[in-house]
Amino acid sequence: MTGAAADRAVGWFAECYGAEPEGVWHAPGRVNLIGEHTDYNEGFVLPFALGQGVRAALSRRDDELLELRSRQVPASPVTAPLNKLAPGTVVGWAAYPAGAAWAVLEAGYPVAGTSIAIDADLESGAALSSSAALECATALALTELQGLSVPRPELAALARRAENEFAGVPTGIMDQSASLLCRAGHALLLDCRSGQSSDVPLDLEAAGLVLLVIDTRVRHALTDGRYAARRRACEDAARVLGVPSLRDVTDDPGAVERIADPLLRRRARHVVTENARVLETTRLLREGQTGRCGPLLTASHVSLRDDFEVSWPQADVAVEAAVTSGALGARMTGGGFGGSVIALAEAGQAEGVRAAASAAFATRGWPPPRFLDAQPSDGARRLR
Ligand code: GLA
Numbered sequence: 502m503t504g505a506a507a508d509r510a511v512g513w514f515a516e517c518y519g520a521e522p523e524g525v526w527h528a529p530g531r532v533n534l535i536g537e538h539t540d541y542n543e544g545f546v547l548p549f550a551l552g553q554g555v556r557a558a559l560s561r562r563d564d565e566l567l568e569l570r571s572r573q574v575p576a577s578p579v580t581a582p583l584n585k586l587a588p589g590t591v592v593g594w595a596a597y598p599a600g601a602a603w604a605v606l607e608a609g610y611p612v613a614g615t616s617i618a619i620d621a622d623l624e625s626g627a628a629l630s631s632s633a634a635l636e637c638a639t640a641l642a643l644t645e646l647q648g649l650s651v652p653r654p655e656l657a658a659l660a661r662r663a664e665n666e667f668a669g670v671p672t673g674i675m676d677q678s679a680s681l682l683c684r685a686g687h688a689l690l691l692d693c694r695s696g697q698s699s700d701v702p703l704d705l706e707a708a709g710l711v712l713l714v715i716d717t718r719v720r721h722a723l724t725d726g727r728y729a730a731r732r733r734a735c736e737d738a739a740r741v742l743g744v745p746s747l748r749d750v751t752d753d754p755g756a757v758e759r760i761a762d763p764l765l766r767r768r769a770r771h772v773v774t775e776n777a778r779v780l781e782t783t784r785l786l787r788e789g790q791t792g793r794c795g796p797l798l799t800a801s802h803v804s805l806r807d808d809f810e811v812s813w814p815q816a817d818v819a820v821e822a823a824v825t826s827g828a829l830g831a832r833m834t835g836g837g838f839g840g841s842v843i844a845l846a847e848a849g850q851a852e853g854v855r856a857a858a859s860a861a862f863a864t865r866g867w868p869p870p871r872f873l874d875a876q877p878s879d880g881a882r883r884l885r
Contacts, residue, residue, distance in 0.1 A: 503527060506556055506622065507884040509572075514558035514618035517570045517578075522558035522618065524646060528638035528881035529554035530629040531679035532714060532843055533834045534688050534703070535794075535801050536779040538809055540673030542735050542772045543694035543748035545779040548675055549703055549877040550683035555621045555634040556884070557598070557642045561613040567602050569595045572620040583612055588667045594625075597632050600667025601639035604659040610651065612643050626720035628833075628840025632668070633676035636660035641681070641881050653681045653880075654696055670723050671732060672836070683880040690783050694748055701786045703877045708791040711851045713844045714834075714873040715823070715858050717815035721839030728836050731768065731811065738769035747772040771809035775801060795829025795845050802832035802842075811837025815867060819844075819858050826850070826857030843875070 507525045514522040529550040536546035562568075567586070570578045571594055579595035583602065591599040598617060606612050617639065625631040637660045644651045651659075660677040664670050674693055683689045687700040705712055739747050741760050750756050750773045757773050760766040778797045785793050802820050806812040816833040823831035823844035831844040846854050858870050 503884050506620075510556035510558040510618065510620045511885070513572045513620050514560075517618045518560070518616050520560065523560040524642065524883060525556055525558045525885040526638050526642035526645070526881065527554055527556050527884050528634045528641060528680045529683070529878055530623040530631055530634045531676060531683070532629065532712070532841075532875050533675065533679075534843070535775070535782050535798060535832070536675075537775060537801065537805055537834070538731060538735070538811070538836070539772055539775050539779065540675040540691075540693045541732055542739075543746040544751070544772065544776040546675045546691050546693060547688050547701065547779050547782060548679035548683070548691075549688040549875075550679055550880050551623070551629060552876050552878040553623045553629070553873070554680070555619060555623065555631065555638045557617055557619055557638040559615050559617045559642055559646060561646065562616055564614045566614045567599060568616045569598050570618050571595075572618070583614060588669065591667075594635075596668040597635040597663060598639040600663030601636045601660055602643055603667050604662040605640055605643050607662070608655075608659055610644060610649055611647055613647065615643065615646070617642075624716065626722070626839065627716045628721060628835025629714070630676040630680065630835070632664060632670070633660065633680050636663045637677055637680040637881050641883075645883060654678070657681045671729050672723060679880070681881050683877070685879045686877055688786065688877060690779070694746075701783050702789075703786060703791070705791065705877070708789075709848050710791055710829075711846055711848050712875045713823075713846060713851055713854060714875050715819045715842040715844060716871040716873065717813070717819055717840065717842060718868045718870060719813055719815050719839040721836065723836050725838075727811070727838055731809065734765055734768040735772060738765040741765060742769070748776065751776050767808040767810075771804045774804055792829055792845075792847070798830035798832040798843070798845055799824060805833055805837065809837075813838055815862070815870075816842050818861050818865065819870060822857040822861040823854050826853045828854050
């Protein structure tokens with residue numbers, strides 16, 4: 502994909518600025534295999550990078566301006582003086598790349614005036630981390646263009662800062678880490694407390710499996726308050742339990758059942774059981790038992806649906822259709838309230854799963870789901 506994708510980004514840059522860019526960078530979106538709403542509870546996540554993502558083509562310029570143009574939003578170019586960047590000064594799609602430039606500057610790294618042309622093959626709102634890809638492509642490009650080699654975990658933290666403080670979305674560290682740290686053929690086990698990560702083999706083809714992404718076409722926004730409300734509930738539950746974060750309950754899962762408030766109890770139960778499912782999935786993958794991860798994925802979905810209450814009708818129907826048509830397991834992926842479902846299936850069953858999900862949506866009069874065959878791919882890098 503990268504040759505043609507880089508060509509397209511170069512072409513878009515030339516259309517915008519009438520010249521060749523100095524370089525082109527790519528940052529992928531991600532699928533979270535398992536470990537949902539655990540990152541901001543200092544727990545474990547297991548995402549992998551997609552082949553699809555965001556390209557940033559850029560060149561330095563001889564003034565102090567940041568100019569941003571997106572092939573997907575051509576009618577909304579943004580130009581901003583670098584020294585005036587601050588949260589609130591740029592909104593909409595451009596807040597993510599502008600926020601990345603701001604976070605890089607805030608960390609004390611130099612950023613030159615730059616013209617940036619963005620191109621993506623990842624839908625926004627599909628829970629595949631298009632915004633993190635946008636931040637990571639920009640942060641990596643701006644630093645490498647200056648000859649800097651910022652350690653990837655630090656870059657992930659800067660990209661997250663762009664999202665949290667500049668774009669105002671209170672997410673955890675998972676998406677930016679996945680985009681910057683993942684390796685092809687592997688998922689990334691990340692301990693969100695220590696920041697330690699390791700590659701976990703995820704060779705679907707060798708196992709005769711496919712991981713189907715089912716985009717339910719329901720669009721989510723993590724800015725609408727429901728994501729923040731879940732975070733607050735988790736903090737409240739940790740306070741009730743007298744622990745710094747719900748991560749600390751991992752050794753005593755029975756503790757959550759002693760929370761008196763039923764809502765906080767359910768929220769905490771999801772996080773604690775989900776952390777255990779991440780570690781169990783990791784163990785199975787490391788033992789080469791990929792197919793046996795299916796029931797853990799489905800259990801994660803049930804927990805997100807009933808205890809954490811972030812699922813949505815189309816996701817529940819897609820999971821149900823996938824599992825009853827022979828998938829080994831399925832779950833919603835990402836923050837919830839819209840976006841995509843993933844289904845793990847034997848290669849020979851994939852067509853049946855697709856057909857079952859499409860039929861279930863058609864019966865209900867919903868727009869047909871879109872499908873993507875997810876291949877664990879490399880993290881962000883320079884293409885040219
Ligand atoms: C979004 C956030 C992540 C994470 C997930 C839920 O993708 O960006 O930090 O919290 O939701 O697991």
